[in-house]
Amino acid sequence: MTTPTASPLTQTDASTWLIDAAHTTVEFQVKHMMFSTVKGRFSGVTGSIVDVAGDPTLSSVDVEIDALSLSTGDPQRDGHLKSADFFDVARFPSITFQSNKVVPSGADSFDVVGDLTIHGVTQQVPLTVEEVTPEAKDPWGNMRRGATARTKVNRKDFGLHWNVALEAGGFLVGEEIEITIDVELIRQAA
Secondary structure, three states: OOOOOOOOOHHEEEEEEEEEEHHEEEEEEEEOOEEEEEEEEEEEEEEEEEEEEOOHHHHHHEEEHHHEEEEEEOHHHHHHHEEEOOOOOOOHHHHEEEEEEEEEEEEEEEEEEEEEEEEEEEEEEEEEEEOOOOOOOOOOOOEEEEEEEEEEEOOOOOOOOOOEOOOOOOEEEEOEEEEEEEEEEEEOOO
């Protein structure tokens, strides 16, 4: 009796989805003086996802974020965050994420682990991807879908050490950064 072998995946099992930059944001939040949470966002997000339906573990994510697109709603703070004290966008104009592991964690969720590069430093970071929507046709005939991903990182792990000690104790800027990515994707023709 022979054991059946799995058929190899074909190129038709994979679909490529481009990030719709006009409808995608990367938002972050960090504690300020231990009193409040300051939020910001990057709007310049590009990249692609290769979805291998027959074996999601073969799927991949490749994202690039324009660090100059950073906005917190305060021009003075934005300038400081873009300076050499933080992101140093003159030297490091891009933030990138490249997956190296995709594991289904539910019917419409995934755990994605990949290399996040900020400020020229690369660290392996886990993303929890949830709220993955089914494909749907937009009014222009494109197939679209969306998802939300979340993670937390320590900014010091990426060389973002600037801070000021407070007289009452603690620091001006928190170390833990919460990141939320809301992405809209457009399926590319095969």
